Every structure is written in structure tokens, then in C-alpha cells.
Amino acid sequence: MNDPPIIVALDLASAEDAVRMAKKVAPHVGAFKVGLGLLHGAGPGIATALVDLGKPVFADAKLHDIPSQVHAAARRLGRLGVRWVTAHISGGEAMLRAALEGLGDTSGGHAGLLGVTVLTSIGEGDLSAVGIQATPGKLVSKMSRLAAQTGCEGIVCSPQELTVVGTVAPGLLRVTPGVRPAGSGRGDQTRVMTPEEAMARGADWLVVGRPITAAPDPESAAAEIAAQVQIPGGTGER
Numbered sequence: 113m114n115d116p117p118i119i120v121a122l123d124l125a126s127a128e129d130a131v132r133m134a135k136k137v138a139p140h141v142g143a144f145k146v147g148l149g150l151l152h153g154a155g156p157g158i159a160t161a162l163v164d165l166g167k168p169v170f171a172d173a174k175l176h177d178i179p180s181q182v183h184a185a186a187r188r189l190g191r192l193g194v195r196w197v198t199a200h201i202s203g204g205e206a207m208l209r210a211a212l213e214g215l216g217d218t219s220g221g222h223a224g225l226l227g228v229t230v231l232t233s234i235g236e237g238d239l240s241a242v243g244i245q246a247t248p249g250k251l252v253s254k255m256s257r258l259a260a261q262t263g264c265e266g267i268v269c270s271p272q273e274l275t276v277v278g279t280v281a282p283g284l285l286r287v288t289p290g291v292r293p294a295g296s297g298r299g300d301q302t303r304v305m306t307p308e309e310a311m312a313r314g315a316d317w318l319v320v321g322r323p324i325t326a327a328p329d330p331e332s333a334a335a336e337i338a339a340q341v342q343i344p345g346g347t348g349e350r
Contacts, residue, residue, distance in 0.1 A: 115142035121321030186214025224265030232290035271305035
């Protein structure tokens with residue numbers, strides 16, 4: 113049995129805390145995620161430190177800028193040895209292609225681009241407030257098609273949009289945050305599901321942060337979620 117399809121989000125206060133947590137939960141997860149807090153705080157070197165632990169690392173940089181700036185940032189991230197980097201699909205086709213080119217320049221083809229669709233903290237009312245007259249599902253559908261057309265390896269979407277992504281862009285890897293075990297609080301996320309529900313809808317990877325990292329016993333929490341979603345004979349990278 114291979115590693116569970118769980119990416120633990122190491123959104124902690126320091127690089128030392130993140131590495132310590134990663135080592136603790138490593139037997140029960142398949143990959144590590146480092147987000148904006150650490151990438152802009154501890155710095156990109158935290159990603160390399162996590163790569164050295166021997167599991168895939170997801171640099172959740174959420175690139176979103178003019179193509180030349182995204183190209184430059186992606187080139188730097190590609191040097192870190194990470195397996196995935198994120199960019200907002202709303203940045204458009206030219207920006208996504210710039211990110212792909214930048215990653216390809218320095219990662220030797222090892223790093224894939226994940227397109228970020230609609231954040232799990234955003235609902236239909238939030239979209240309307242900024243002038244987007246579409247449901248999250250319809251917007252994710254359009255974004256997924258664009259991600260597939262431009263060569264992204266996968267997308268990041270809430271569990272609620274997993275089915276629509278599987279319909280319109282079945283070749284994309286589906287990475288889903290907004291995963292909350294039964295009885296867990298939602299925190300600042302709106303569109304959530306349990307790990308079992310997300311896997312049933314076609315998730316390839318589950319991003320789980322606070323239900324593991326803020327638990328009294330993170331290792332036991334990770335092991336419990338892993339037991340719920342482990343697929344006998346499956347792979348950690350689908």
C-alpha cells in the first residue's frame with residue numbers, strides 16, 4: 113500500500129515548526145504543502161528543506177501577475193525541487209503559459225503547474241460582490257477548460273466542484289482543500305466536505321491543514337484521516 117493521497121498544509125509560524133511537523137506526520141501523508149505565509153516569511157528555502165524529507169512538495173505560491181513577472185517567479189520556484197506550483201487561472205492564458213515556461217526552464221520537467229480556481233473561502237455572494245455573475249461551479253468549469261488547454265497538470269478546487277472538473281477536464285489532476293473530517297470546524301473555509309466525500313467525488317489529492325496540524329496529537333489525527341481515505345493498491349500520485 114502506497115502513501116495516502118493527503119497533502120498536509122504546513123501553515124505554521126516558522127520553518128522549524130513546519131519541518132518538525134512534517135517529520136512527525138510523514139508516515140501518514142503523501143506530500144507536504146508550504147503556503148504563502150512561510151514562502152514570504154521563512155522564505156523559499158523552506159520548500160527545499162521539505163523536499164529533503166523525501167516526499168513531494170507543493171509550493172502554493174498562487175502566482176498572479178503579468179506574464180513576465182510570473183515567468184521569473186516560476187523559474188525561481190522550479191529550482192527548489194518542488195513537485196507542484198500553483199498559479200491563479202484568473203490570470204489568463206498568457207500568464208499560465210509563462211508560468212509553465214518558467215517552471216520548465218529550471219525544474220527539468222519535474223514540476224507541474226496546478227491552476228487555482230475559486231478559493232474555498234469564497235461563495236457565490238463574494239463573487240457577485242466583485243462583479244462576477246456566476247456560481248462557483250460554472251466559474252470552475254470554465255477555468256478548468258482553460259487550465260487543460262494551456263497544459264496545466266491539474267487544478268485546485270473545492271470538493272463541491274470535483275465532479276464538474278471530472279466532466280469538463282477529466283485529464284486534470286484534482287487537488288482539493290476544504291477537507292474537514294466529520295465534527296471539525298470550517299475555520300475560514302466555506303465550501304467543504306469530509307475526506308470520504310471528497311474522495312468519492314473524484315479527488316486525487318486532499319489538502320488537509322488545521323485538522324492535522326492544530327490537533328492535540330497531529331500524528332494520530334493524520335493516521336485517522338489516512339485510514340479513512342487509503343486506497344488499497346493505489347498510488348500516492350495518481
